Amino acid sequence: MTKSRDITITEVALRDGSHAIGHQYTLEQVTAVSKALDEANVPYIEVSHGDGLGGSSQQFGTSLTDEMKLIEAAVSVSKQAKVAVLLLPGVGTMKDLRQAADIGAKMARVATHVTEADVSPQHINLAKELGMETVGFLMMSHMAPVAKLVEQAKLMESYGADTVYVVDSAGALLPYEVRERIRAMRQELTVNIGFHGHNNLSLAMANTLVAIEEGATRIDGSIRCLGAGAGNTQTEVLIAVLERMGLNTGVDLYKMMDLAENIVAPILKKPQEIAKDSLVMGYAGVYSSFLLHAQRAAKQFDIDSRDILIELGKRKVVGGQEDMIIDVASEIAKRQKIVNA
Amino acid sequence: MTKSRDITITEVALRDGSHAIGHQYTLEQVTAVSKALDEANVPYIEVSHGDGLGGSSQQFGTSLTDEMKLIEAAVSVSKQAKVAVLLLPGVGTMKDLRQAADIGAKMARVATHVTEADVSPQHINLAKELGMETVGFLMMSHMAPVAKLVEQAKLMESYGADTVYVVDSAGALLPYEVRERIRAMRQELTVNIGFHGHNNLSLAMANTLVAIEEGATRIDGSIRCLGAGAGNTQTEVLIAVLERMGLNTGVDLYKMMDLAENIVAPILKKPQEIAKDSLVMGYAGVYSSFLLHAQRAAKQFDIDSRDILIELGKRKVVGGQEDMIIDVASEIAKRQKIVNA
Numbered sequence: 001m002t003k004s005r006d007i008t009i010t011e012v013a014l015r016d017g018s019h020a021i022g023h024q025y026t027l028e029q030v031t032a033v034s035k036a037l038d039e040a041n042v043p044y045i046e047v048s049h050g051d052g053l054g055g056s057s058q059q060f061g062t063s064l065t066d067e068m069k070l071i072e073a074a075v076s077v078s079k080q081a082k083v084a085v086l087l088l089p090g091v092g093t094m095k096d097l098r099q100a101a102d103i104g105a106k107m108a109r110v111a112t113h114v115t116e117a118d119v120s121p122q123h124i125n126l127a128k129e130l131g132m133e134t135v136g137f138l139m140m141s142h143m144a145p146v147a148k149l150v151e152q153a154k155l156m157e158s159y160g161a162d163t164v165y166v167v168d169s170a171g172a173l174l175p176y177e178v179r180e181r182i183r184a185m186r187q188e189l190t191v192n193i194g195f196h197g198h199n200n201l202s203l204a205m206a207n208t209l210v211a212i213e214e215g216a217t218r219i220d221g222s223i224r225c226l227g228a229g230a231g232n233t234q235t236e237v238l239i240a241v242l243e244r245m246g247l248n249t250g251v252d253l254y255k256m257m258d259l260a261e262n263i264v265a266p267i268l269k270k271p272q273e274i275a276k277d278s279l280v281m282g283y284a285g286v287y288s289s290f291l292l293h294a295q296r297a298a299k300q301f302d303i304d305s306r307d308i309l310i311e312l313g314k315r316k317v318v319g320g321q322e323d324m325i326i327d328v329a330s331e332i333a334k335r336q337k338i339v340n341a
Numbered sequence: 342m343t344k345s346r347d348i349t350i351t352e353v354a355l356r357d358g359s360h361a362i363g364h365q366y367t368l369e370q371v372t373a374v375s376k377a378l379d380e381a382n383v384p385y386i387e388v389s390h391g392d393g394l395g396g397s398s399q400q401f402g403t404s405l406t407d408e409m410k411l412i413e414a415a416v417s418v419s420k421q422a423k424v425a426v427l428l429l430p431g432v433g434t435m436k437d438l439r440q441a442a443d444i445g446a447k448m449a450r451v452a453t454h455v456t457e458a459d460v461s462p463q464h465i466n467l468a469k470e471l472g473m474e475t476v477g478f479l480m481m482s483h484m485a486p487v488a489k490l491v492e493q494a495k496l497m498e499s500y501g502a503d504t505v506y507v508v509d510s511a512g513a514l515l516p517y518e519v520r521e522r523i524r525a526m527r528q529e530l531t532v533n534i535g536f537h538g539h540n541n542l543s544l545a546m547a548n549t550l551v552a553i554e555e556g557a558t559r560i561d562g563s564i565r566c567l568g569a570g571a572g573n574t575q576t577e578v579l580i581a582v583l584e585r586m587g588l589n590t591g592v593d594l595y596k597m598m599d600l601a602e603n604i605v606a607p608i609l610k611k612p613q614e615i616a617k618d619s620l621v622m623g624y625a626g627v628y629s630s631f632l633l634h635a636q637r638a639a640k641q642f643d644i645d646s647r648d649i650l651i652e653l654g655k656r657k658v659v660g661g662q663e664d665m666i667i668d669v670a671s672e673i674a675k676r677q678k679i680v681n682a
């Protein structure tokens with residue numbers, strides 16, 4: 001009966017959106033949102049800690065509710081929707097993935113840094129053994145040149161991923177950069193291509209439309225923008241825009257608008273917006289976890305934290321290299337002393 | 342000393358943003374924002390009631406502070422910036438414009454519905470006589486086909502406008518629609534071309550970048566998105582994006598970020614976001630003033646107000662034709678009865 005979908009949406013408010021509320025989702029909230037998403041005919045609903053299965057920790061933020069209970073709840077109310085989980089190898093384990101599959105998760109999205117696809121084959125293989133649809137999720141995609149990204153995407157394809165995503169974790173990609181990335185991947189890959197945008201530079205929608213123009217058919221959205229940084233491509237708005245463009249998502253626009261207004265908006269303490277920290281993160285192209293370190297170093301050396309972040313972005317510093325922040329701050333302070341001398 | 346600007350920004354938070362706070366700007370707020378904008382080297386600061394000079398009224402919303410006092414305050418703290426005023430012939434008068442010029446406004450933006458440029462020549466002429474830079478501002482630009490828009494823009498050019506703007510009042514234009522409009526205008530006009538975007542479909546930034554690609558050099562932005570509907574292209578984010586693209590606005594990014602965070606954000610009761618009403622407005626392409634009428638008619642006929650608004654958009658109903666709303670509602674109700682019978 002249903003017309004085939006031109007674009008297949010994965011709703012991430014119950015995973016990426018978890019960042020926006022400090023991982024404090026209740027069972028009732030996840031049940032209500034999942035039920036409404038299912039009724040609106042959204043095909044995939046991602047449910048996990050913001051940093052993926054096993055993310056609940058002092059380092060990443062402790063979840064109010066056990067994520068397996070949340071996954072179970074989403075599965076229990078989904079008549080047509082499939083529940084997806086995110087897994088970062090090293091954060092989540094094979095055991096977590098088995099448990100998620102046992103309780104009914106049907107899609108595994110295996111996420112690595114854009115240059116580290118080679119840590120994902122075991123998890124992708126296990127997901128396939130478990131009968132799950134698999135997605136390779138290349139995070140911080142702005143940090144690799146196009147050729148490197150394509151190479152990593154092909155690795156994930158070779159491991160058996162059904163779809164490979166360009167993930168703009170820092171909301172740092174400009175539209176032309178999305179265009180060249182998706183175009184190159186479309187030429188080199190045979191699997192589905194996906195795009196996951198963040199709105200730190202107010203470009204989530206622009207980048208999503210460019211990705212679609214270039215052949216991406218799997219798109220992530222987040223109702224009411226609920227996500228890390230400045231949030232994601234706003235799903236209900238995306239549905240409206242794609243309808244205006246004549247592209248079918250199979251998702252009911254009015255139901256999504258009502259869900260956004262009546263169920264999701266009240267969950268947020270304050271609306272998502274592009275504030276200073278998320279803007280700097282997108283402009284510099286750095287991890288959000290660098291912000292606090294940079295602010296501390298800036299105070300110590302009496303410089304502007306933004307100068308540190310921009311320099312870290314230029315040097316393509318990655319998570320785990322936080323000790324470089326002090327070095328960079330010290331160099332900037334020295335340089336500025338010379339200029340001002 | 343200053344490198345010439347590739348893109349010339351007009352900040353509209355103190356005019357369009359007035360809608361977002363119910364026209365309740367205080368003298369202190371306008372003074373503080375204008376001073377910071379001037380220090381950040383923003384070239385034009387628009388100050389007026391949200392509906393332009395003379396807009397303060399029961400119909401459009403009563404201003405807390407006399408707009409002439411606000412204009413005076415902005416002028417008094419602007420060392421390099423020029424203060425602009427908006428004027429809708431029929432709302433604002435020639436007398437208002439003289440008064441604004443007398444107290445130091447240097448730019449007049451004369452705004453008409455996209456098909457009614459012919460009501461603007463007297464005001465454009467007067468502005469020129471007063472020594473003001475003049476802008477023709479074609480509102481609800483999505484409602485006219487490209488050829489009609491170009492014809493109207495050429496009228497404004499012939500009256501002496503130094504710049505003609507495509508104004509996406511309802512936030513309804515899609516990127517390809519902006520592209521064809523600006524491209525056609527660039528081919529047919531010799532004056533500057535401007536773009537004023539709204540974010541109802543999360544496309545303000547996308548549309549602005551497309552406009553720039555096609556030759557628009559005058560761009561409106563609003564700090565922290567402060568504007569009617571879902572707000573405008575967010576200025577401080579736009580500055581960041583244009584810097585990343587190598588385009589010079591002459592505006593200091595850090596100062597704009599600080600202004601947004603420390604002065605503008607505290608003015609707002611809650612952050613701007615894309616909520617149900619503004620999304621419907623952008624999707625349907627209708628005036629915000631239709632929303633309440635449609636909601637009332639929907640209740641009366643027991644139908645969905647969104648169906649009414651979408652039909653009004655299709656019929657290109659304009660302000661002043663509010664009596665059509667009941668007719669449309671009645672027709673939809675009849676049609677739905679037949680379908681459900």
